[in-house]
Amino acid sequence: MYRLTGVTKRYSRGKETVEALRGIDLTIEDGDQLVIQGPTGGGKSTLLQMIGGLDRPTEGSVELDGVDLARISEAKLTRLRAEKIGIIFQSFNLIPTLTAQENVETALVPLGVKPAERRERAAEALRSVGLGERLGHAPAELSGGQQQRVAIARALVKKPKVLLADEPTGNLDEGTRDDIMGLLEGLWHEYGLTFIMVTHDSSIARRAPRLATIKAGQITLTEQRQQQQQSYAQY
Amino acid sequence: MFGIYLKRELGRRKKAALVIALGLALGIALVITVNSVSAGMTQAQDKVLKSLYGLGTDMTVTKARSAPTDNSSGRPNFEFDAKSNDSDETQSSDRVMTQGGQALKAALVAKVAKQDGVANAVGAITLNVTKVDGSFTQGKAQSTTGNSQSQGQGGPGGGSGGNSTAAPQVQGGGASFDVNSYSVAGVDVTDQTLGPLAGMEITSGKTFTAAQTNAKVAVLSKSYAKENKYKVGKTLKISGTKYTIIGIATASSSESTTDVYLPLKQAQTLGDSKNKVTTIYVKATDSKQIDTVKSTIQKNISGTTVTTSADLADTVSGSLSTASNLATSVGKWLSIAVLAAAFLVAALLTSSAVSRRVREFGTLKALGWPSRRVTRQVVGESMVNGLLGGALGIGLGLAAAYAVTAISPKLTAQLGNTGGGGGMGGGPGGGGPGQQSTQNTMEIALSAPVSLTTIALAVGLAVTGGLIAGAMGGWRASRMRPADALRSVS
Numbered sequence: 018m019y020r021l022t023g024v025t026k027r028y029s030r031g032k033e034t035v036e037a038l039r040g041i042d043l044t045i046e047d048g049d050q051l052v053i054q055g056p057t058g059g060g061k062s063t064l065l066q067m068i069g070g071l072d073r074p075t076e077g078s079v080e081l082d083g084v085d086l087a088r089i090s091e092a093k094l095t096r097l098r099a100e101k102i103g104i105i106f107q108s109f110n111l112i113p114t115l116t117a118q119e120n121v122e123t124a125l126v127p128l129g130v131k132p133a134e135r136r137e138r139a140a141e142a143l144r145s146v147g148l149g150e151r152l153g154h155a156p157a158e159l160s161g162g163q164q165q166r167v168a169i170a171r172a173l174v175k176k177p178k179v180l181l182a183d184e185p186t187g188n189l190d191e192g193t194r195d196d197i198m199g200l201l202e203g204l205w206h207e208y209g210l211t212f213i214m215v216t217h218d219s220s221i222a223r224r225a226p227r228l229a230t231i232k233a234g235q236i237t238l239t240e241q242r243q244q245q246q247q248s249y250a251q252y
Numbered sequence: 253m254f255g256i257y258l259k260r261e262l263g264r265r266k267k268a269a270l271v272i273a274l275g276l277a278l279g280i281a282l283v284i285t286v287n288s289v290s291a292g293m294t295q296a297q298d299k300v301l302k303s304l305y306g307l308g309t310d311m312t313v314t315k316a317r318s319a320p321t322d323n324s325s326g327r328p329n330f331e332f333d334a335k336s337n338d339s340d341e342t343q344s345s346d347r348v349m350t351q352g353g354q355a356l357k358a359a360l361v362a363k364v365a366k367q368d369g370v371a372n373a374v375g376a377i378t379l380n381v382t383k384v385d386g387s388f389t390q391g392k393a394q395s396t397t398g399n400s401q402s403q404g405q406g407g408p409g410g411g412s413g414g415n416s417t418a419a420p421q422v423q424g425g426g427a428s429f430d431v432n433s434y435s436v437a438g439v440d441v442t443d444q445t446l447g448p449l450a451g452m453e454i455t456s457g458k459t460f461t462a463a464q465t466n467a468k469v470a471v472l473s474k475s476y477a478k479e480n481k482y483k484v485g486k487t488l489k490i491s492g493t494k495y496t497i498i499g500i501a502t503a504s505s506s507e508s509t510t511d512v513y514l515p516l517k518q519a520q521t522l523g524d525s526k527n528k529v530t531t532i533y534v535k536a537t538d539s540k541q542i543d544t545v546k547s548t549i550q551k552n553i554s555g556t557t558v559t560t561s562a563d564l565a566d567t568v569s570g571s572l573s574t575a576s577n578l579a580t581s582v583g584k585w586l587s588i589a590v591l592a593a594a595f596l597v598a599a600l601l602t603s604s605a606v607s608r609r610v611r612e613f614g615t616l617k618a619l620g621w622p623s624r625r626v627t628r629q630v631v632g633e634s635m636v637n638g639l640l641g642g643a644l645g646i647g648l649g650l651a652a653a654y655a656v657t658a659i660s661p662k663l664t665a666q667l668g669n670t671g672g673g674g675g676m677g678g679g680p681g682g683g684g685p686g687q688q689s690t691q692n693t694m695e696i697a698l699s700a701p702v703s704l705t706t707i708a709l710a711v712g713l714a715v716t717g718g719l720i721a722g723a724m725g726g727w728r729a730s731r732m733r734p735a736d737a738l739r740s741v742s
Binding site: 066069071072091092095096098099100102104106108110112113114115119122123124126127128132135171 | 253256257260261263264611612614615616617618619620621622623625733734735
């Protein structure tokens with residue numbers, strides 16, 4: 018379970034100080050799905066970084082299962098990211114020189130998984146996202162949707178507790194977007210993940226059971242469980 | 253994963269990797285070349301020094317230079333009788349002088365041998381023989397009268413005409429001489445481990461026996477024997493004395509400057525220097541104590557000059573010296589400059605490559621890669637670049653060294669100074685630089701030997717270059733935060 022208390026993040030740009038987050042309080046239960054929406058520069062990516070342990074707040078605490086990510090050592094935070102948090106990026110962020118399978122394997126390297134097991138688990142993860150035939154392909158040989166599937170396989174191969182997605186469909190066309198969202202929703206159900214996604218796509222935001230809207234660093238929560246009627250798979 | 257990732261990354265950035273490797277290769281090749289040429293120079297200098305010293309000699313003792321007296325011009329005199337015009341008799345005259353013109357008492361050899369730190373001392377005498385062969389005939393004085401024209405080239409006279417009687421004129425006469433100069437060393441036949449013959453190898457015949465202290469026998473250098481067509485068993489005549497040639501010697505590890513070797517007593521007699529030597533060859537008990545032994549001898553035996561190989565090396569001049577100075581000064585600094593530039597370029601290119609991979613490294617960190625693993629990856633890539641550069645550099649350096657050895661450029665070495673009262677004082681084997689009126693000039697073929705130490709140095713430099721570049725890139729990579737992976741997108 019996530020518990021964010023008074024999370025504030027300030028950036029210095031020359032003499033100017035920008036407050037990206039202003040005293041955010043937020044609780045996310047295990048297995049919840051939360052969509053974070055808001056205008057550009059509103060602070061949604063910054064919030065995702067705090068939740069993912071990619072950055073530390075200037076003030077406040079970010080607790081994951083009772084561990085404050087703002088206070089633990091860099092080494093412990095790195096280990097926690099390696100074990101518990103899977104991340105999907107808008108631009109896929111695949112290593113261009115590695116094959117699809119090797120890209121997925123990179124998530125298992127810090128866990129000390131042996132090469133043979135690593136290869137097997139990476140292949141299985143790629144099969145689960147429908148890329149069983151593309152194991153040896155380089156990112157440049159795959160379409161945008163396929164690249165994002167590789168990124169999803171990379172995020173899930175280590176069986177994380179939390180899946181974070183930063184605009185996962187931002188670079189995809191509408192049809193591919195629905196494919197990816199259907200895949201993510203299915204995996205969320207299948208693995209019982211805590212799924213937190215940043216998006217500026219209103220059609221995705223509308224279907225989220227819980228919506229957090231960030232404007233000027235402040236958050237507004239909306240429970241939409243009643244409104245979620247159709248899964249992406251039915252589109 | 254480390255190996256695969258490294259291989260793929262280097263494959264992707266072939267051009268940058270090649271630029272880094274070539275830069276390092278150039279620097280390393282230069283270091284190898286300069287080092288090997290310097291080693292060749294040192295070997296050449298050693299050859300020059302050994303040729304004068306002989307093997308095993310640590311220092312030489314010669315008489316300190318003294319101011320010339322009024323009646324000792326030091327120039328050779330030759331006396332020839334003019335023959336009649338009809339005579340075609342060839343005259344020959346040998347002029348024998350001790351080299352440098354100054355000698356020590358032979359008793360000093362034993363005194364030097366007794367000094368602290370001296371293991372062995374052997375005396376030798378070096379002579380310069382100038383041989384003049386030729387004929388000298390008289391001209392004839394002739395008187396002419398009447399209208400006859402003046403003839404010949406004997407005098408300027410010659411009348412302008414009429415019946416006047418002209419002054420006598422000298423006709424005919426003249427001289428034709430061949431001057432040949434060579435060096436003779438008197439060797440202590442009872443101890444040939446030290447001295448002029450120590451560095452020589454008998455290639456034909458045999459060397460002196462201990463019993464031949466005053467025998468009329470000679471050993472010739474191979475080059476002199478070949479030039480004058482001498483062979484073992486033939487005789488050599490010096491200043492009227494005939495010597496039987498018993499051996500032909502060639503320098504085993506150096507060049508020879510002596511043409512003829514005689515037993516010491518014979519050479520002393522020849523040079524009219526009974527019980528005198530020009531040089532005492534000294535071997536120290538400990539090669540590290542040479543300076544101390546030098547001081548001891550100079551302090552205890554006055555009127556002598558002690559010259560060590562280090563002193564003698566300072567007197568080497570000519571193209572060998574110039575090239576050696578170039579190799580050690582310009583070559584060294586050029587190598588350092590090129591290496592520093594190569595290291596800098598490698599570091600900057602690596603750092604720049606890391607900057608372009610912010611998203612990549614940020615992503616890996618976001619996935620849970622510790623900084624040290626990311627750094628290791630960057631350093632690994634740089635090390636491969638460095639080793640590639642090292643391999644290329646060693647190849648280039650070996651090729652350059654091989655080319656120098658194959659071409660074997662000839663360098664001349666001149667030992668000693670040509671006058672002046674000061675200088676280094678007496679040098680060994682030939683009177684010494686301070687006493688000679690002419691320099692010893694030798695021609696040496698330059699080689700460029702590459703030692704294992706040089707190769708080890710090259711590998712070390714390659715690793716250092718890789719580490720410097722890797723450290724720079726790794727440092728930048730380690731400072732990247734995982735949030736950069738997201739930020740670079742937005």
